[in-house]
Amino acid sequence: MxxxxxxxxxxxxxxxxxxxxxxxxxxxxxxxxxxxxxxxxxxxxxxxxxxxxxxxxxxxxxxxxxxxxRNKDEAIGQGFIERTLAAAIAERKTFYDDPNTTAFRVFNGEGDGFGGLSIDYYGGFYLVSWYSEGVYSFKDEVIAALQNVADCKGVYQKKRFDAKGQYIEEDDFVAGERGEFPLIVKENGINFAIYLNDGAMTGIFLDQRDVRNAIKERYAKGKTVLNTFSYTGAFSVAAALGGAMKTTSVDLAKRSNSKTIEQFSVNGIDYESQDILVMDVFNYFKYAKRKEMKFDLVVLDPPSFARSKKYTFSTSKDYTHLMREAIAITEDKGVIVASTNSASFGMQKFKGFIEKAFKEEDMSYKIVEEFTLPKDFRVRKEFKEGDYLKVLFVKLGKRKNVAES
CATH class of the missing domain: 2.30.130.10 (PUA domain)
Structure with a gap:
C-alpha cells in the first residue's frame, strides 16, 4: 500500500x-x-x-x-494510469495513422496529466523516461498499463535521475521483445537510425520535427548550410534532402562523426559529399571567419549548458554572443535558425537575446517564422514553463558597410 x-x-x-x-x-x-x-x-x-x-x-x-x-476520492494506481495513458494515446491518433512519421511523443508529462513521466513511440517500440525516484516508484503500474492500452512490440526505459541529476547506465530493456538496433524510423518521410539501448540519448530529438520539416521544405534548396552543435546531424540530413547545395555539421563529441555518417547513409545520401567536423563550435567560428567563409543557412541549437576545454556555454548568459558569432559567417539575406530548449526563460526574453545581437552588430533582421513544441508534446496553459522549446527563423538584412550590388 x-x-x-x-x-x-x-x-x-x-x-x-x-x-x-x-x-x-x-x-x-x-x-x-x-x-x-x-x-x-x-x-x-x-x-x-x-x-x-x-x-x-x-x-x-x-x-x-x-x-x-483534483478529486479527493480518486485512487492513484494502475487504473488511474491506464485511463490517463489511453486518453493520451487517443490524442495522437493522427500520428499513429501517418506512415510517413513513425516516431513521436505519446505522453508528455504534466501536459498529459502525470508530471515527471514521458513516453515516446519508435516504430512499434515504446521508450519510457523517468525524471525522479518518485515517479519511478510507479514503474510496475506504468509498464503494465502501457502494455494493456497500447500495442507494444517492446518497452525500453531511461532513468534520467540520480543524486547528481545524471543518467544512470543500466540495461534499458523492460518488457516485450528486444529491438534490433539501429531501428529505422521515419519523420515526414526522412529516415533516422535510433537506439533505445545506448545511453541517455536515442539519436534524434523528437521535439524538433516541425523545424526539420520547415528546413527541408522551405529553406534548404540550393543553399549552403552550417549545422552547429549538430549531434547526429538530423538538421543536416533534412537540409540535404531538401536540396541543399552542401551541408557542414560541427560538434565536439567524437561519436557525432559516425552517428552523422549513419544518418546520411540510411537516407541514401553520399556522406563524403558533406562536411562532418569534430571540433569545438567556437573554434569553428574563428576558423570560418579567418577563411572568410559564409553560409546561406546556419542552425544554432546548443545545449542549455555546455563545457569544453576553453569555453563554458550557458544559454541565458551567452546566446547573444553565440548569435553574433553566427551573424558574422551568414550571408546577407541569409537565415539563422536560432533555437533553445532552456525552460528558464520565455520566448520574449529569447527574442531579446536576438535583438541585442543584431543591435551590437549594427544590422537589421526579420523573424520570418517561429516554433514552439509540436502537437504531440502537449502542454498545459496553466504551466507555461512546460512549453520549453523556442525556435526563431531569423532573416538577415544587408550589412551597413556593404554596398548594394
Whole structure:
C-alpha cells in the first residue's frame, strides 16, 4: 500500500493550485518535513484543511512533485494510469495513422496529466523516461498499463535521475521483445537510425520535427548550410534532402562523426559529399571567419549548458554572443535558425537575446517564422514553463558597410 500524507500549502500556492497549476514547489509547502519517501501520495490542503489537490512526492530540478487529480476520492494506481495513458494515446491518433512519421511523443508529462513521466513511440517500440525516484516508484503500474492500452512490440526505459541529476547506465530493456538496433524510423518521410539501448540519448530529438520539416521544405534548396552543435546531424540530413547545395555539421563529441555518417547513409545520401567536423563550435567560428567563409543557412541549437576545454556555454548568459558569432559567417539575406530548449526563460526574453545581437552588430533582421513544441508534446496553459522549446527563423538584412550590388 502506497503511503499517503497531507501537506498544507500557503495562500499564494493555494490560488495557483486552484487555477490548475500542476507543479508542487518546495516553497509552496508549509510542512514539507512530513515528506520522506519519494512516491508518497500527497494530499494538498489549505491552512483550514480544505482539500485542494492530490499528487505525488518526487524531487527533480523543477520541484517536489506533481498534482495528478483534483478529486479527493480518486485512487492513484494502475487504473488511474491506464485511463490517463489511453486518453493520451487517443490524442495522437493522427500520428499513429501517418506512415510517413513513425516516431513521436505519446505522453508528455504534466501536459498529459502525470508530471515527471514521458513516453515516446519508435516504430512499434515504446521508450519510457523517468525524471525522479518518485515517479519511478510507479514503474510496475506504468509498464503494465502501457502494455494493456497500447500495442507494444517492446518497452525500453531511461532513468534520467540520480543524486547528481545524471543518467544512470543500466540495461534499458523492460518488457516485450528486444529491438534490433539501429531501428529505422521515419519523420515526414526522412529516415533516422535510433537506439533505445545506448545511453541517455536515442539519436534524434523528437521535439524538433516541425523545424526539420520547415528546413527541408522551405529553406534548404540550393543553399549552403552550417549545422552547429549538430549531434547526429538530423538538421543536416533534412537540409540535404531538401536540396541543399552542401551541408557542414560541427560538434565536439567524437561519436557525432559516425552517428552523422549513419544518418546520411540510411537516407541514401553520399556522406563524403558533406562536411562532418569534430571540433569545438567556437573554434569553428574563428576558423570560418579567418577563411572568410559564409553560409546561406546556419542552425544554432546548443545545449542549455555546455563545457569544453576553453569555453563554458550557458544559454541565458551567452546566446547573444553565440548569435553574433553566427551573424558574422551568414550571408546577407541569409537565415539563422536560432533555437533553445532552456525552460528558464520565455520566448520574449529569447527574442531579446536576438535583438541585442543584431543591435551590437549594427544590422537589421526579420523573424520570418517561429516554433514552439509540436502537437504531440502537449502542454498545459496553466504551466507555461512546460512549453520549453523556442525556435526563431531569423532573416538577415544587408550589412551597413556593404554596398548594394
Amino acid at each position: 502506497r503511503q499517503e500524507v497531507t501537506v498544507r500549502v500557503n495562500d499564494k500556492a493555494k490560488a495557483e493550485f486552484q487555477r490548475g497549476y500542476p507543479l508542487i514547489a518546495k516553497e509552496a509547502l508549509e510542512n514539507a518535513d512530513v515528506l520522506e519517501t519519494e512516491g508518497t501520495i500527497v494530499n494538498l490542503t489549505d491552512k483550514h484543511d480544505k482539500f485542494l489537490a492530490k499528487g505525488y512526492y518526487g524531487k527533480q530540478n523543477k520541484g517536489y512533485g506533481w498534482v495528478l487529480t
